[in-house]
Amino acid sequence: MDVLEKNSITEEITGLIEQFGRDRSSLLPVLQGVQRKHQHISDFAQQEIARLLDIHPVEVYSVISFYSFLHSKPKGRNTIRLCKTIICDLLGKNEIEEALERELGIKFGETTNDKNITLEYANCLGMCDQGPALIVNERVYTKVTPQKVIEILNGIN
Amino acid sequence: MEDLETVKFQPVIFADYSPGEAIRKAVGISRQDVLFELKESKIKGRGGAGFPTATKWMLTAAAKADKKYVVCNADEGEPGTFKDRFLLLEHPELVFDGMVVGGITVGAQKGFVYLRAEYEYMLKSLEDYLQQMKKDNLLGENILQSKYNFDIEIRLGSGAYVCGEETALIESLEGHRGEARNRPPYPVNTGFMGFPTTVNNVETFAAVSHIITKGGEWFRNYGTDKSTGIKLFSVSGDCEKPGVYELPWGTTISEILDLAGASNTKAVQVGGASGYCYPKTQFDRKLAYEDAGTGGSIMIFNESRSMLKILKNFMEFFVEESCGQCTPCRIGNAKLLDGIEKLEKGEYTFKYINQLIDLGRSMQVASKCGLGQTSPNSFISILENFREEIFAKSSGGRNVN
Ligand SMILES: Cc1cc2nc3c(=O)[nH]c(=O)nc-3n(C[C@H](O)[C@H](O)[C@H](O)COP(=O)(O)O)c2cc1C
Ligand code: SF4
Ligand code: FES
Numbered sequence A: 001m002d003v004l005e006k007n008s009i010t011e012e013i014t015g016l017i018e019q020f021g022r023d024r025s026s027l028l029p030v031l032q033g034v035q036r037k038h039q040h041i042s043d044f045a046q047q048e049i050a051r052l053l054d055i056h057p058v059e060v061y062s063v064i065s066f067y068s069f070l071h072s073k074p075k076g077r078n079t080i081r082l083c084k085t086i087i088c089d090l091l092g093k094n095e096i097e098e099a100l101e102r103e104l105g106i107k108f109g110e111t112t113n114d115k116n117i118t119l120e121y122a123n124c125l126g127m128c129d130q131g132p133a134l135i136v137n138e139r140v141y142t143k144v145t146p147q148k149v150i151e152i153l154n155g156i157n
Numbered sequence B: 001m002e003d004l005e006t007v008k009f010q011p012v013i014f015a016d017y018s019p020g021e022a023i024r025k026a027v028g029i030s031r032q033d034v035l036f037e038l039k040e041s042k043i044k045g046r047g048g049a050g051f052p053t054a055t056k057w058m059l060t061a062a063a064k065a066d067k068k069y070v071v072c073n074a075d076e077g078e079p080g081t082f083k084d085r086f087l088l089l090e091h092p093e094l095v096f097d098g099m100v101v102g103g104i105t106v107g108a109q110k111g112f113v114y115l116r117a118e119y120e121y122m123l124k125s126l127e128d129y130l131q132q133m134k135k136d137n138l139l140g141e142n143i144l145q146s147k148y149n150f151d152i153e154i155r156l157g158s159g160a161y162v163c164g165e166e167t168a169l170i171e172s173l174e175g176h177r178g179e180a181r182n183r184p185p186y187p188v189n190t191g192f193m194g195f196p197t198t199v200n201n202v203e204t205f206a207a208v209s210h211i212i213t214k215g216g217e218w219f220r221n222y223g224t225d226k227s228t229g230i231k232l233f234s235v236s237g238d239c240e241k242p243g244v245y246e247l248p249w250g251t252t253i254s255e256i257l258d259l260a261g262a263s264n265t266k267a268v269q270v271g272g273a274s275g276y277c278y279p280k281t282q283f284d285r286k287l288a289y290e291d292a293g294t295g296g297s298i299m300i301f302n303e304s305r306s307m308l309k310i311l312k313n314f315m316e317f318f319v320e321e322s323c324g325q326c327t328p329c330r331i332g333n334a335k336l337l338d339g340i341e342k343l344e345k346g347e348y349t350f351k352y353i354n355q356l357i358d359l360g361r362s363m364q365v366a367s368k369c370g371l372g373q374t375s376p377n378s379f380i381s382i383l384e385n386f387r388e389e390i391f392a393k394s395s396g397g398r399n400v401n
Helices: A003-020 A024-038 A043-053 A057-066 A086-090 A093-104 A146-154 B021-028 B031-041 B053-062 B083-090 B092-106 B117-135 B166-173 B202-214 B216-220 B253-260 B307-321 B327-345 B350-366 B370-374 B376-385 B387-393
Strands: A078-083 A117-122 A134-136 A139-141 B069-074 B110-115 B151-156 B197-201 B230-237 B243-248 B265-270 B276-279 B297-302
Touching: A003 A024, A003 A043, A024 A043, A024 A057, A024 B151, A024 B166, A043 A057, A078 A093, A086 A093, A086 B230, A086 B297, A086 B307, A093 A117, A093 A146, A139 B117, B021 B092, B021 B202, B031 B053, B031 B092, B031 B202, B031 B216, B053 B092, B053 B197, B069 B092, B069 B166, B069 B202, B083 B092, B083 B117, B083 B202, B083 B230, B092 B110, B092 B117, B092 B151, B092 B197, B092 B202, B110 B117, B110 B166, B117 B151, B166 B197, B197 B202, B202 B216, B202 B230, B230 B253, B243 B253, B253 B265, B253 B297, B265 B307, B265 B376, B276 B376, B307 B327, B307 B376, B307 B387, B327 B350, B327 B370, B327 B376, B350 B370, B350 B376, B376 B387
Parallel strands: A078 A117, B069 B110, B069 B197, B110 B151, B230 B297
Antiparallel strands: A078 A134, A134 A139, B230 B243, B265 B276, B265 B297
16 A cells, blocks of 8 residues: 555545544444445554544454454455345345356355455345345345346446 | 335324424423323333333433433344334334434433444435434424424444344444443443433334324224234235234234235244244234234245254354354354254254253343343244154254264
8 A cells, every 4th residue: 555545545534533523432434434435444444543533453453343244354346245034045045146156256255356246145134025135235126036136237337 | 125015004103194293292291291191102112122111211311411312223133124124214204203202301412323234225315304304493403492402313333133232232333342231230321421321113213203192092092901002013924915014912923924915824933033933823822022022023934944944044143143242142052053953964862952952041041132042032932833844854863962
């Protein structure tokens, strides 16, 4: 990471802290803000957040590692999260899983070579009446079929 | 996402209501009057635990402190639950108005909505709605020219089921890992940042808005004596019409099955992964706090489904979602999952299975929070109620352990 990049991350974090307040209770919104832009929270970003909120970097890391939607390692620019809980499972999750893996040529837990898409599982998305369900970044798709998977993937640029 | 086609309208949560109505009422009467109506309604919390809302608000109101908080629990992580999604999308006015009434009643000036990360897609519309409330002076300073100030901030979760537990939720709001606290002290005394905090479910706030405008007695006319009012049920699985159903407490499992167009039903899981699984012989059970209690998740499984597969899915969920703080839950759930894998392979003895059921029972009492206290429920009820299927499938009783 060069100096310019570092400066811009520091600036970004400063902005987030101004928005949410210089307080420990702002930690999650700040982490979520950094991740929204960079898809992960790098070591440098963690140190800066710790410094600016006056907490230990280990604390920041410990919080990141607790939450399944926060990451300390780089991910794809887009994340697809497929519901693996029982109702979506009964409604055809396996077919969707196969279609996604086939079309992208990767397995769940992996990221495409061009760093565009990461495949992950999620637990119940609160869409069980319209499963199988998945989320692309924050957008939700319901009653997904293998054909619909192609459309969804085409919609991700 | 598609529109819901199947909501059953019972005129309670979906009764006529004009936005701001409950707030208009609350600023004109005393706190005691609000608490009186709540008490009259006998409403219990809609998040699952069923604590009387009037008592919770009275305790928070009575606590002496400089600051107090109101928190709307929109973490809705229990598998098979989606009624809060429906309320937030279709009736945000009921939820937010209920929170403002809560603020006025307990003496809080700030409210948080803890919205699960999976629902981030609704964040923008909810925030727009709050902006409009501010413009209409239903939120902010001197609400409707009264002496009351109250503001609402939406905070997102980050994908952790345990953060729906109220003390873990508060930890998360404070910027920590979502690890449940020891109780007591309870949030009504020592909540967010150590200040008195009332945490309620989305649906509880929505119901409060109606209770305040229509009276506690009106609400109490629905449901049973111990479980008053109407409940939203999230119905999913093997049925023709999955969706959100508004029904009085006391409705039986078979009545729901009929309404939802379910046939060939083998099992109904009431209360989500942390709830109980009922076999056919118990479909006459009533959905009510005093019988089959629930936060509203009703999952229907027909004859073609494997109970062991369903159970495994639930236990994998708990192993993943346990926060790992206490041993009964961290180790216990993993052991129960091990047991299911052994059952799948037919490598078990009945002695071993009975030991696992005992383990489940000790988790119910020894775990630190509701997650570990309830995660053995599905294990125990499925093994007890579907013995024949489970033990006929695996070769049974092979002496390997
Ligand atoms: C593991 C766990 C998860 C929970 N998740 C939720 C939830 O998503 N929403 C909710 O309202 N209550 C949830 N609860 C219950 C809360 O701890 C709390 O009882 C509830 O929010 C209180 O609101 P009520 O009195 O209006 O029901 C959960 C409890 C446990 C143990
Ligand atoms: S019961 Fe489970 S989730 Fe609750 S504190 Fe213990 S380990 Fe954490
Ligand atoms: S089980 Fe998939 S959304 Fe609930």
